[in-house]
Amino acid sequence: MARAERPLDPTADPLQAFAAELRRLRDAGGRPTYEALARRAHRSASSLSEAAGGRKLPTLDTTLAYVRALGGDEAQWTERWRMAAGATTGGAAGPPADDPPAVTAAVPPGDDGPPEAGAGAGVRERPSRRTTGALALAAVMVAGFATLPWLTGGFRPGAGPAATAPPASPAGPPQPVPGTVEVRDGADPKDAGCAADAEVTTLDSAAVLLDERVIGTVELRYAPSCGASWPRFVPVPAAVEVPRPARIQLTVVDGDDAGRQADFAMDYAGISTFGNLLxxxxxxxxxxxxxxxxxxxxPVARTGCWRGATQVRPIP
Structure with a gap:
């Protein structure tokens, strides 16, 4: 039996208010286990559980991975994270004037920018004007969160959060920084930095069928800067209902050497997701x-076979 999460008091401080809203988003999404959520988010179950623990502010990268896996609105949650970061450090809640936008069309769904440095909570002793201000902001955040819509669909095609520069925090579990992971077969396209290539394109797509009805499309994505491709699944709105529980397997295959391929599997949740690269x-x-x-x-749905940006042959 899974251990119960510790109780939170959203009025106590901004960290618990933020964590309480993450838990509420998870509840609205059917309360999947953190193991199931981890497979959707490409993050560890422990980091996602810790994000909703209320003891420290998760990184923006982890927060958005959590939100995307549950179909939440990334732009709204980026702003919430910045408010919480500002409250826990006593700084301004908003980003600097030259901060890049929270969402950029150059990045595919589920492929966000580099992990952010999270903001840690200060030691709580006796009340002060600064503490009182933080508590007041927490109350405002809770009230504001309650008026915002929770779900706005799955990963948005062609969108993902860009890099920002939030306040630094005490050291936490190491997370991959996009561009620092070697571009190799089987790597996560986000962590390898390939998904951030402004020239990423969809080379080909094909229908995914169930009972002879289209439930989505499989796409072959290509990043010229990396010379690498990966698969992406995009569901069709109002498609035939897929029996649950179900699994989705995304694979990219070498057409000249069938033994060379990269696989990624996860619990099917009716949302867009991406596989590993080749x-x-x-x-x-x-x-x-x-x-x-x-x-x-x-049936297995396949795209055509491409070398770089040049089609070689169709796959029957």
């Missing part, structure tokens, strides 16, 4: 998706 400048690769559950499986 270097693809010298060989022909294709993307494919398959959904399955107890006693059933969809």
């Amino acid at each position: 270097t693809s400048t010298r060989t022909c690769v294709w993307g494919q998706v398959r959904l399955s559950g107890q006693g059933w499986a969809s």
Whole structure:
């Protein structure tokens, strides 16, 4: 049996107010386990659980991964995170004037910018004017959160959060910084920095069918700066209902060497998601998706085979 989360008091401080809203978002999404959420978010279960623990402010990167996995609005949650960061450090809640926008169309769904430095909570002793101000801001945040919509759909095609520079915090669990992970077969395209390439494009797409009805599309994404490709699944709104529980398998395959491929699987949640990458400048690769559950499986949906940005042959 999973251990119960510690109680939170949203009126106590901004950290607990922020964590309480993360938990409320998870409840609205059907309260998936943190293990299931981790597979959707490409983050560890412990980091997601800690984000909603109320003891310290999670990084912006972790916060947005949590939010995306539950279909929350990234722009709203970026602003909430900045308010919480400002409250816990006593600084301004908003970003500097030259701060980049929270969302950029150059990054695919689920591929956000570099991890941010989170803001830690100060030691609480006797009340002060600064503490009183933080508590007041927490109350304002709770009231404001209650008026905002929670769910606005899954990952938005062609969008993702860009890098920001929030306040630094005490050391926490190390997280991959986009661009510092080697561009290699099987790497996460976000952590390798490939998803941030402004020239990322969808080379090809194909319908994903269930009972001969279209439930989504599989796309082959390509980053010229990395010379790498990865698959992405995009569901069709109001498509045929997929039996739950179900799994989704995303694979990118070398068309010249079928033994070379990169796989990623997760619990199906009816939202867009992306797989791992395969270097693809010298060989022909294709993307494919398959959904399955107890006693059933969809046909494998495949894109055409591409070498770089040049199509080599279609895949039947």
